[in-house]
Amino acid sequence: MASSIPASRTDRPVSPWGEAWRRFRRHRMAVSSLGVLAALVAAVVLGPLAWHMPIDALDFSATMQGPSAAHPFGTDDLGQDLLARMLYGGRISLAVGIAAMGMAVLVGVTVGALAGISRGPLDAALMWLTDLFLSLPQLPLLLLLIYLFREPLKAVFGPEGGVFVMIVLVIGCFGWMQVARLVRAQFFSLREKEFVEAARALGATTTRVVWRHILPNALGPVIVAGTINVAAAIIAESTLSFLGLGFPPDIPTWGRLLFDSKDHLDIAAHWALFPGGAIFLTVMAINFVGDGLRDALDPRRVL
Amino acid sequence: MGAFILRRLALALPSLLGISVVLFAVLALAPGDPFAELATNSNVPPEVRVHLRASLGLDDPVALRYLHWLVAMLRGDWGFSFISRVDVTTLIWQRVPVTLGLIGASQLLALAIAIPVGTLSAVRPYSWFDRIASTLALAGFSLPTFFTGILLILVFSIKLDWLPFVYRSDVEATGWAAVVEHVREAIMPVAVLGLFQGAGWTRYVRSAVLDVVRLDHVTTARSKGLSERVVITRHVLRNALIPVVTLVALQMPTVFGGAIVTEQIFRIPGIGSLLIDAILRNDTPVIMGVTFVFSMLVILFNLVADLLYGLLDPRIAYR
Numbered sequence: 001m002a003s004s005i006p007a008s009r010t011d012r013p014v015s016p017w018g019e020a021w022r023r024f025r026r027h028r029m030a031v032s033s034l035g036v037l038a039a040l041v042a043a044v045v046l047g048p049l050a051w052h053m054p055i056d057a058l059d060f061s062a063t064m065q066g067p068s069a070a071h072p073f074g075t076d077d078l079g080q081d082l083l084a085r086m087l088y089g090g091r092i093s094l095a096v097g098i099a100a101m102g103m104a105v106l107v108g109v110t111v112g113a114l115a116g117i118s119r120g121p122l123d124a125a126l127m128w129l130t131d132l133f134l135s136l137p138q139l140p141l142l143l144l145l146i147y148l149f150r151e152p153l154k155a156v157f158g159p160e161g162g163v164f165v166m167i168v169l170v171i172g173c174f175g176w177m178q179v180a181r182l183v184r185a186q187f188f189s190l191r192e193k194e195f196v197e198a199a200r201a202l203g204a205t206t207t208r209v210v211w212r213h214i215l216p217n218a219l220g221p222v223i224v225a226g227t228i229n230v231a232a233a234i235i236a237e238s239t240l241s242f243l244g245l246g247f248p249p250d251i252p253t254w255g256r257l258l259f260d261s262k263d264h265l266d267i268a269a270h271w272a273l274f275p276g277g278a279i280f281l282t283v284m285a286i287n288f289v290g291d292g293l294r295d296a297l298d299p300r301r302v303l
Numbered sequence: 304m305g306a307f308i309l310r311r312l313a314l315a316l317p318s319l320l321g322i323s324v325v326l327f328a329v330l331a332l333a334p335g336d337p338f339a340e341l342a343t344n345s346n347v348p349p350e351v352r353v354h355l356r357a358s359l360g361l362d363d364p365v366a367l368r369y370l371h372w373l374v375a376m377l378r379g380d381w382g383f384s385f386i387s388r389v390d391v392t393t394l395i396w397q398r399v400p401v402t403l404g405l406i407g408a409s410q411l412l413a414l415a416i417a418i419p420v421g422t423l424s425a426v427r428p429y430s431w432f433d434r435i436a437s438t439l440a441l442a443g444f445s446l447p448t449f450f451t452g453i454l455l456i457l458v459f460s461i462k463l464d465w466l467p468f469v470y471r472s473d474v475e476a477t478g479w480a481a482v483v484e485h486v487r488e489a490i491m492p493v494a495v496l497g498l499f500q501g502a503g504w505t506r507y508v509r510s511a512v513l514d515v516v517r518l519d520h521v522t523t524a525r526s527k528g529l530s531e532r533v534v535i536t537r538h539v540l541r542n543a544l545i546p547v548v549t550l551v552a553l554q555m556p557t558v559f560g561g562a563i564v565t566e567q568i569f570r571i572p573g574i575g576s577l578l579i580d581a582i583l584r585n586d587t588p589v590i591m592g593v594t595f596v597f598s599m600l601v602i603l604f605n606l607v608a609d610l611l612y613g614l615l616d617p618r619i620a621y622r
Contacts, residue, residue: 128317128321132325135556135601136322137560137594137597138556139563140598141325141594144594147582147590242449244579245579255449265453266461269461272457280450283447284442287445
């Protein structure tokens with residue numbers, strides 16, 4: 001084995017992250033997906049600076065027109081520019097995805113770490129809770145929560161902020177279970193390892209052992225699950241908007257655009273195809289990146 | 304066997320109770336109360352309202368209200384729909400068969416895709432077939448059901464005009480013509496849900512088969528001179544399906560979510576579209592009832608998975 005490694009490499013230590021990056025690059029679809037994702041993020045973040053068309057300018061002389069120079073993605077039934085609306089909606093869809101993932105990871109890591117470090121009744125109770133959440137019918141409950149809590153949150157955070165906070169909270173509440181199980185499993189194997197025992201023998205407190213020694217080593221699967229979670233959250237948000245129960249009608253998220261377009265499929269197919277394609281492309285790119293990360297961060301795999 | 308089923312049922316009870324607590328907590332924490340309709344109605348005098356609240360036990364402590372609610376739910380007393388003034392149970396039972404039919408047919412389609420494709424991929428890992436199948440599976444699993452539904456409607460109903468895009472239970476034809484018409488109506492919804500699930504499961508089946516194919520008993524079977532087909536179906540697949548059954552059961556909540564969306568797109572009169580209609584019209588008793596039914600279905604499917612697990616894996620004893 002050693003003879004196959006070039007001499008110049010042997011004396012240069014490779015950091016774990018460098019090693020992961022080397023393995024990630026081998027997954028071609030993942031690397032190109034990362035490019036697609038970067039382009040999508042750049043488009044929704046920087047796009048509105050370059051494309052000045054307002055999202056709510058009505059133009060009844062140009063309703064439901066296909067793509068043209070004036071409107072690259074066409075217009076909807078009120079003559080509003082779809083490119084501008086999609087750039088705006090994309091920001092919200094991506095923001096919801098990332099925020100809900102953050103929440104799911106936070107809850108999942110906390111629950112998983114607590115269960116993993118404390119044996120006995122607390123572990124059993126937390127795992128029962130996790131299993132309970134896994135067997136809840138998510139979409140019906142999401143719809144129920146939104147139905148019941150939409151008005152009060154609107155009063156506290158304003159129409160857009162209220163719905164945003166609620167959707168992130170609710171989607172995050174249903175996404176943490178996988179992370180919790182992964183973290184717990186990692187804790188179970190890591191806490192018996194020699195380096196943890198060594199840290200304990202040196203007098204490290206449980207908190208320090210968890211923060212400095214176990215959590216950093218349990219991070220790999222969490223990153224993968226978090227990535228997949230972003231995709232799941234984007235789909236969940238689009239589903240809610242598609243059912244007409246997500247953001248209010250004047251906020252054109254991608255799911256909302258699809259919802260509005262579905263009664264005009266025969267005349268304005270582009271209206272459905274662009275936002276639907278955007279959701280598909282984003283989710284697929286994220287899933288491929290997740291696949292690549294799994295290959296890169298799985299320490300058992302040797303490539 | 305009977306005792307095993309009873310024991311599994313006993314284990315399912317705490318989950319059912321847990322779900323009922325979650326549901327009730329959501330309802331109890333929700334601002335405003337279900338009688339807002341009566342409270343804002345100026346035709347209802349205040350003293351009648353107070354009397355109503357007392358007679359319905361709305362001012363009792365939370366624990367007592369939960370008990371009352373749970374007993375009522377268990378006795379099948381789910382209240383009346385605010386909108387159609389019909390028993391919630393009647394309304395739901397009319398629609399459950401449609402939803403179960405849709406889910407059942409699409410699950411069969413999904414398994415019919417996932418098991419052969421996943422197995423073939425895993426038997427020749429990193430071959431061209433595997434690469435194409437894995438890429439397609441990931442793409443299919445990234446296509447949300449609402450977009451696949453719209454795409455199918457665009458292609459098969461609008462461009463080609465082959466299939467109807469609205470599901471109608473009152474078909475004009477009779478006899479075989481009616482059956483054909485129902486099948487034509489069902490093709491797209493079943494395909495939408497089945498392809499999505501099939502894509503996800505193909506990945507599970509592939510990784511499960513990959514895990515089993517390397518085991519020693521498979522090498523033994525091969526060295527005995529068994530044909531590859533027998534090795535794969537009898538020795539690999541049977542073992543690989545055990546974890547897949549668990550994953551299929553874990554996916555049930557997602558499947559129901561997909562069913563709600565599919566019913567909504569194709570206007571299928573199942574409990575999913577009933578739920579959406581009820582939400583859009585603020586019909587609280589129906590919303591609660593449908594959510595409860597979905598929860599029970601999830602638990603039921605988990606139970607079925609447990610039993611299947613025992614059937615597939617003789618190492619699990621029916622103790």
